[in-house]
Amino acid sequence: MRCLSCGRWSFRVFCVECTRALFVPEISHRKVGSLEAVSFFPYREIERWILTKHHAAGYRIYRFFAAQIVAPFLHEYRVGDETARVIGIDERVEGGYSHTAVLARYGARRAGLEYRPGALIARNRVHYAGKSLQYRLEHPRDFRYRGEKGGRAILVDDVVTTGSTLAEAHTLLRRYGVEVLFAVTLADAAR
Ligand SMILES: [Zn+2]
Numbered sequence: 001m002r003c004l005s006c007g008r009w010s011f012r013v014f015c016v017e018c019t020r021a022l023f024v025p026e027i028s029h030r031k032v033g034s035l036e037a038v039s040f041f042p043y044r045e046i047e048r049w050i051l052t053k054h055h056a057a058g059y060r061i062y063r064f065f066a067a068q069i070v071a072p073f074l075h076e077y078r079v080g081d082e083t084a085r086v087i088g089i090d091e092r093v094e095g096g097y098s099h100t101a102v103l104a105r106y107g108a109r110r111a112g113l114e115y116r117p118g119a120l121i122a123r124n125r126v127h128y129a130g131k132s133l134q135y136r137l138e139h140p141r142d143f144r145y146r147g148e149k150g151g152r153a154i155l156v157d158d159v160v161t162t163g164s165t166l167a168e169a170h171t172l173l174r175r176y177g178v179e180v181l182f183a184v185t186l187a188d189a190a191r
Helices: 016-022 043-054 058-080 099-111 133-140 164-175
Strands: 028-032 035-042 087-088 121-124 144-147 152-160 179-188
Touching: 028 099, 028 179, 035 043, 035 058, 035 121, 043 058, 043 152, 043 179, 058 099, 058 152, 058 179, 087 099, 099 152, 121 164, 144 164, 144 179, 152 164, 164 179
Parallel strands: 035 179, 087 152, 152 179
Antiparallel strands: 028 035, 121 144
């Protein structure tokens, strides 16, 4: 295949040179309510690739991010504690796959953590892009949780913007007695 960035022949979606040049993660922390949200890139830096989630090509790109970025971070965590399970935020399938499920599944698998597919699905299909925090708070995702009660979990999403989605998921999981250790997102729109 060809590297999606430079067009040279490559074994992976991005060649070694582009991986080194484009995707050097810089870990940043942010508080969303009482939840710690970790991100690896300013949103603008990887926006072009984030937006591929609306297309078939996004599947391979999100797998790349899961393997290259999410998994190594989760693996570091796992060295200290192996009991948390990984939950993707709103794993609804659109256009053949769920981009958050790809991130969560391959991130967890490569890190050796448990993963619960489809545990959190939004009942409200509202689109948040370009919407204010006020709008987001007035139109919650209304998540349905289909996982175990109790235990510990790590949330995975592609982008954190206002944090309202993560906060809503966190609140719901706490109602089920799940302790959310932290959230992992690829990009932070506020960076
Ligand atoms: Zn390249």
